[in-house]
Amino acid sequence: MITLTTDFGLKDPYVAEMKGAILSISPNATLIDVTHEVEKFDVRMGAFMLASAAPYFPAGAVHLAVVDPGVGSERRTIVVQTKQAFFVGPDNGILMLAAQEQGIQRIHELSNPKFMLPMVSWTFHGRDIFAPAAAYLERGVEASEFGPQISNPVCPSFGSVERSNGCIKGEILHIDGFGNIVTNISGGEVAEAKMVELKLSEASLRIAVAKTYAQTRLKDAVVLVGSHGFLEVALNQASAAKKFIVKAGDKVEVSLLRV
Amino acid sequence: MITLTTDFGLKDPYVAEMKGAILSISPNATLIDVTHEVEKFDVRMGAFMLASAAPYFPAGAVHLAVVDPGVGSERRTIVVQTKQAFFVGPDNGILMLAAQEQGIQRIHELSNPKFMLPMVSWTFHGRDIFAPAAAYLERGVEASEFGPQISNPVCPSFGSVERSNGCIKGEILHIDGFGNIVTNISGGEVAEAKMVELKLSEASLRIAVAKTYAQTRLKDAVVLVGSHGFLEVALNQASAAKKFIVKAGDKVEVSLLRV
Amino acid sequence: MITLTTDFGLKDPYVAEMKGAILSISPNATLIDVTHEVEKFDVRMGAFMLASAAPYFPAGAVHLAVVDPGVGSERRTIVVQTKQAFFVGPDNGILMLAAQEQGIQRIHELSNPKFMLPMVSWTFHGRDIFAPAAAYLERGVEASEFGPQISNPVCPSFGSVERSNGCIKGEILHIDGFGNIVTNISGGEVAEAKMVELKLSEASLRIAVAKTYAQTRLKDAVVLVGSHGFLEVALNQASAAKKFIVKAGDKVEVSLLRV
Numbered sequence: 181m182i183t184l185t186t187d188f189g190l191k192d193p194y195v196a197e198m199k200g201a202i203l204s205i206s207p208n209a210t211l212i213d214v215t216h217e218v219e220k221f222d223v224r225m226g227a228f229m230l231a232s233a234a235p236y237f238p239a240g241a242v243h244l245a246v247v248d249p250g251v252g253s254e255r256r257t258i259v260v261q262t263k264q265a266f267f268v269g270p271d272n273g274i275l276m277l278a279a280q281e282q283g284i285q286r287i288h289e290l291s292n293p294k295f296m297l298p299m300v301s302w303t304f305h306g307r308d309i310f311a312p313a314a315a316y317l318e319r320g321v322e323a324s325e326f327g328p329q330i331s332n333p334v335c336p337s338f339g340s341v342e343r344s345n346g347c348i349k350g351e352i353l354h355i356d357g358f359g360n361i362v363t364n365i366s367g368g369e370v371a372e373a374k375m376v377e378l379k380l381s382e383a384s385l386r387i388a389v390a391k392t393y394a395q396t397r398l399k400d401a402v403v404l405v406g407s408h409g410f411l412e413v414a415l416n417q418a419s420a421a422k423k424f425i426v427k428a429g430d431k432v433e434v435s436l437l438r439v
Numbered sequence: 440m441i442t443l444t445t446d447f448g449l450k451d452p453y454v455a456e457m458k459g460a461i462l463s464i465s466p467n468a469t470l471i472d473v474t475h476e477v478e479k480f481d482v483r484m485g486a487f488m489l490a491s492a493a494p495y496f497p498a499g500a501v502h503l504a505v506v507d508p509g510v511g512s513e514r515r516t517i518v519v520q521t522k523q524a525f526f527v528g529p530d531n532g533i534l535m536l537a538a539q540e541q542g543i544q545r546i547h548e549l550s551n552p553k554f555m556l557p558m559v560s561w562t563f564h565g566r567d568i569f570a571p572a573a574a575y576l577e578r579g580v581e582a583s584e585f586g587p588q589i590s591n592p593v594c595p596s597f598g599s600v601e602r603s604n605g606c607i608k609g610e611i612l613h614i615d616g617f618g619n620i621v622t623n624i625s626g627g628e629v630a631e632a633k634m635v636e637l638k639l640s641e642a643s644l645r646i647a648v649a650k651t652y653a654q655t656r657l658k659d660a661v662v663l664v665g666s667h668g669f670l671e672v673a674l675n676q677a678s679a680a681k682k683f684i685v686k687a688g689d690k691v692e693v694s695l696l697r698v
Numbered sequence: 699m700i701t702l703t704t705d706f707g708l709k710d711p712y713v714a715e716m717k718g719a720i721l722s723i724s725p726n727a728t729l730i731d732v733t734h735e736v737e738k739f740d741v742r743m744g745a746f747m748l749a750s751a752a753p754y755f756p757a758g759a760v761h762l763a764v765v766d767p768g769v770g771s772e773r774r775t776i777v778v779q780t781k782q783a784f785f786v787g788p789d790n791g792i793l794m795l796a797a798q799e800q801g802i803q804r805i806h807e808l809s810n811p812k813f814m815l816p817m818v819s820w821t822f823h824g825r826d827i828f829a830p831a832a833a834y835l836e837r838g839v840e841a842s843e844f845g846p847q848i849s850n851p852v853c854p855s856f857g858s859v860e861r862s863n864g865c866i867k868g869e870i871l872h873i874d875g876f877g878n879i880v881t882n883i884s885g886g887e888v889a890e891a892k893m894v895e896l897k898l899s900e901a902s903l904r905i906a907v908a909k910t911y912a913q914t915r916l917k918d919a920v921v922l923v924g925s926h927g928f929l930e931v932a933l934n935q936a937s938a939a940k941k942f943i944v945k946a947g948d949k950v951e952v953s954l955l956r957v
Contacts, residue, residue, distance in 0.1 A: 181462065183455065183459075188875065189875035190449065190731075190733060190734070190735055191874075191875055192747075192874045192875050193733060193746075193747045193750040194874075194925075195731075196701065196730060196731065196733065196747075196750075196754075197750065197754045197925075200730070200751060200752075200754030200755040200756075203699065203730070203755065204755065204756045207699070210466075212455060212458050212459070212462070212470075213449075213454075215449060215451065216449070220875075220876060220935075221935055229451075232452040232456065233455040235459075236459030236460050236566070238459075238462060238463045249935055250912050251910065251911065251912065252909060252911060252913065253912035253913075301923075301924075301925045302909040302922070303911060303922065303925050304925035307754070307925065356450075356451045357447065357448035357450050357451050357479075358479060391511060391561040392510060392511025392512070393510065394509050404562065405560075405561075407560045407562050407563035407566065407567075417480050417508050440725070442718075469721070469725075471717050471718070471729075472713075473711055473714040476708055488710075488711045491711040492714040492715050492718060493718075494718075495714075495719050495722065495825070496721065497718075497725060615710045615712075616709055616710050650770065651769065651770025651771070651820040652769065652770060653767070653770050654770065654771075664819075664820075665819075665821060666712075666715075666825065676767055
């Protein structure tokens with residue numbers, strides 16, 4: 181089983197070229213799209229997508245992720261083996277959020293031309309290097325056969341959380357298609373609260389903590405623990421991101437209120 | 440074989456999380472997307488999509504449909520067994536248009552935690568309840584094992600058709616990507632006519648009945664029996680919905696003309 | 699293995715109806731989407747998508763492509779057998795760019811009703827004629843069983859390249875999702891040059907030839923050999939098409955400069 185996460189979009193033939201390359205090597209592989217609508221070159225968004233989806237796939241899955249602004253430069257290409265799965269992609273941090281959660285066992289460079297397409301282009305390593313690597317892993321080739329082991333992968337620094345004076349400071353990790361605001365603050369931090377004070381952009385808001393969207397009135401705001409375990413700000417059947425005019429990367433501050 | 444119909448979009452990892460949950464239970468299931476671009480919370484559009492696609496799938500298929508504004512509320516979760524297939528989703532009407540066409544045999548609630556993910560979130564029953572249910576059905580678990588039988592499912596009332604003084608009054612069921620206007624009026628009603636008078640928004644139009652788009656001049660309007668059997672208003676290679684400024688839910692009146 | 703290329707979009711149930719029709723005939727077929735986001739009725743774009751993806755699929759693949767403004771008219775429906783694969787679609791040129799590259803062996807009309815759905819609509823041959831044909835080919839039915847052989851398929855004339863006074867005149871074949879400008883000029887023509895003079899819209903530009911996007915400064919322009927082997931104009935991490943305000947079909951002139 182091989183999953184695919186890219187910023188290639190669905191309008192171009194690039195994703196199909198990758199799938200053709202995979203199926204030419206491993207004709208019986210099951211291919212599942214995570215998303216191909218990552219914003220162009222947005223490694224953080226790609227990392228978040230992959231980390232959200234990977235936990236739900238069976239042991240032994242191969243996760244291919246290509247958001248690769250540095251294609252053709254000196255950036256390395258890698259395979260990461262964890263306790264549950266394999267991750268294949270550029271060494272720019274996109275794989276690490278998901279891989280670290282599963283426990284990394286070893287990381288190897290993809291330098292063995294035996295596991296690439298015969299002609300490697302300068303601009304499309306997704307098709308010429310990463311897709312074949314995923315297909316050979318799926319067929320049982322060992323991670324160590326792809327190239328030398330490395331110990332210094334590029335690690336992302338997606339806004340860690342700070343605490344001061346009872347206030348939790350984090351950032352917006354993602355705005356989903358419903359306009360829900362997913363933060364990087366663990367949902368456990370607010371699970372026991374009934375009400376929080378929230379700073380978003382310039383505004384300061386008092387919002388009730390709920391278990392689910394439908395617990396509030398239509399278009400009212402709630403704070404809840406989203407399906408990924410993170411603190412989420414949402415409206416019931418409307419877009420919180422539009423109402424509060426925020427975007428991924430913006431700062432968020434949360435204080436628990438005693439009611 | 441499992442089909443998926445949702446309003447989750449393709450940009451977020453939600454669909455992939457559902458597919459991972461399915462494949463973790465039933466690794467050899469064939470997964471087919473009907474669409475994930477249903478307008479958010481638009482149960483009617485989801486019901487129409489599912490009813491359009493379901494007849495073309497083999498007997499025994501499991502159809503999973505999640506447009507679920509009430510997730511986490513008291514709305515029930517159900518499996519509907521018909522003579523041809525299984526339908527899984529919230530009890531808000533989304534399944535019924537397709538299921539009724541096939542002949543409903545039994546409906547059961549999805550209340551047995553044995554067939555859910557170990558951790559059920561409050562906000563994402565698509566992944567935690569519906570996807571596992573579809574996977575277990577695909578593996579042969581009987582509908583009756585999921586929970587008690589129910590006899591009062593929520594049934595949608597998507598504008599029934601009225602007749603008076605030789606005039607058929609219905610509504611617009613869907614505007615497709617080509618801008619074709621699909622009504623809820625059976626195509627058989629006009630199949631023998633050569634010309635109809637049509638009321639759309641405020642306008643009254645006389646339009647020829649044709650068998651196919653290409654039978655008229657470029658950008659001219661035709662009335663025809665669409666591929667789903669409904670009366671459709673279309674332009675040859677242009678958008679009828681843009682020209683006539685209409686949307687799903689709008690009223691339509693048709694009178695047959697003798698020419 | 700069957701690939702699908704259409705202009706149906708992903709919002710409507712049309713693609714799923716085609717897949718259901720295929721799987722009802724050939725339940726174990728592997729289905730791969732090339733794209734369903736071809737601009738409506740844009741046969742050239744469909745032909746380019748198919749020709750880009752087809753070379754990467756295994757021998758014996760069946761490629762189904764439906765961009766079909768003439769559906770229901772007298773245009774023929776065909777299967778093209780090449781040395782590597784089968785191509786199924788309308789006889790309007792969409793199949794020929796890909797098929798000619800592989801070496802055409804024979805072309806047959808799809809006229810045998812035995813290999814269509816029992817009810818053929820006037821408006822959706824994708825589902826009723828092309829999808830079943832692809833499924834039967836995948837099951838091993840011979841091309842000759844579908845109908846009489848033909849020798850005069852419609853061939854597209856997607857801007858051939860001219861040369862005069864050291865200048866190569868071609869056109870823009872496609873703008874990809876990154877805004878890269880793909881021309882119909884073979885990359886081999888410029889592979890040895892270091893700098894070219896390029897006429898795009900009204901502007902005349904001197905641009906360096908590079909091997910990869912990352913070889914230039916952020917947002918600077920480069921000319922390179924794209925992953926499909928064509929000359930491409932790109933910006934490093936930005937949209938060349940937006941900067942130079944061009945679209946598919948526009949003329950391009952290239953002169954090699956001695957630096």
